[in-house]
Amino acid sequence: MIRIIIENLLLFLLPTLVYVAYVLMTRPEEEANGAAGKATLGAHVLDNAPLLWLFGAGAALVIVTLVAFGSISGGKPGQHYEPPAMKDGRIEPGHLD
Numbered sequence: 001m002i003r004i005i006i007e008n009l010l011l012f013l014l015p016t017l018v019y020v021a022y023v024l025m026t027r028p029e030e031e032a033n034g035a036a037g038k039a040t041l042g043a044h045v046l047d048n049a050p051l052l053w054l055f056g057a058g059a060a061l062v063i064v065t066l067v068a069f070g071s072i073s074g075g076k077p078g079q080h081y082e083p084p085a086m087k088d089g090r091i092e093p094g095h096l097d
Helices: 002-026 029-033 051-071
Strands: 085-087 090-092
Touching: 002 051
Parallel strands: none
Antiparallel strands: 085 090
16 A cells, blocks of 8 residues: 555656756756855755646646556456466466456
8 A cells, every 4th residue: 555655656746856857957057056165956946946837747647647547447347357277288368257
């Protein structure tokens, strides 16, 4: 259960992580080192970030992923899965009956 929560949380935060990485990689060198010459390592990166858009993009990414994986149907209700079996020296693939 914790794996599912972590995966969805990472999907939700992915647009923000990409944004932060982009801003840190594209800002000028003198701004990156700060006025006193010390590295701030992005302390103010999210001050001017489009947080509403990042929130919406993360939510959309999670919803699209959940719908995509939830839409994959394994069969109709009442069908049961027959696992792969060895018949006459050959492996018969699994199937739904």
